Amino acid sequence: MGDTASFDQFVHDHQQALVRYAVLLSGSRADAEDLVQEVLVRIYQRWGELDSPTGTPYAYVRRAVTNEYLSWRRRWSTRHIRSVADLPEGEHLDRPLDERDERLWRLLRELPRQQRAAVVLRYYEDLTDAEIAEVLNCRLPTVRSHVSRGLAALRSAIGMPERAWRGRE
Template sequence: MDAGQLSFEQYVRDRKVSLSRIAYLLTGDHHLAEDLVQQTLLKMAGRWRHVVASGDPDPYVRKALYHEHVSWWRRARRRAEVAAPAVDRSMPDSTDPVAVAVAVQQALARLAPRQRAALVLRYFEDLSETQTAEVLGCRVGTVKSQVRDGLARLRVLAPELADLLEVQS
């Protein structure tokens, strides 16, 4: 089925899990991730014909998801800050994928939102630097510096993930 004939309902069925994963990595919270995906899809539903007319809807929806997240953290920054949750800094068992996933999620939560978004799009969504720049609405050089700085920050904030971070460099 070509993108022009793709119904909104079918797109949501096919991509909701992937969009939820991106949203979770951006927000660090399952409930906020669900809200972020729902809010983004609600906005997409009203313009679905325009979205599919442009071709592949994935880049458009990812960009909308990211921009919705940005507006959330901008609003949150204006409100009083809430104390960050306690972080487990013990070394994750590298043979336990759940422990590694939790450690990565906690480490990502400690990054600045733009660094977190750049890392999520590059390494979890496997987008190219150019595609990531398009989603974030910035230049490729900015993506490169956000990824570089994000990885460097993770090395300081989460030394327990050093082996995993070396693979990504």
């Protein structure tokens, strides 16, 4: 992929997009920044020797962020206990949310990790089923299932009265 200068340029060009993507996965800007930083540190150590199977460094790093999120969340949940009172309101996005955005954000955070990753890859990263399958390291029918079930859960929850979904928090 290149030398240190190309790594610096890559980080300059793509770090914010990677963090935004990781925010959608992790639900927290702070966690997203940590996740991307962990991936970038590991990749920097081997940057000159990497050969991306997809041909683009961004796709390779996005897949690394996704894989790190999927494994990191398992490790994180066993190492960290956060009180609900300790969670700041709206820490997860850079812009103010309207009520519908906040509700959708909360519902997205409730999806299982694989479904959430598949939905974010489809609708935020605009990837095809084949590209999502490569990122998640699974088969096409599995991708379709994750996206379908994730969307069904979101649609079902959105159709619920406000008081019903608030009780699930």
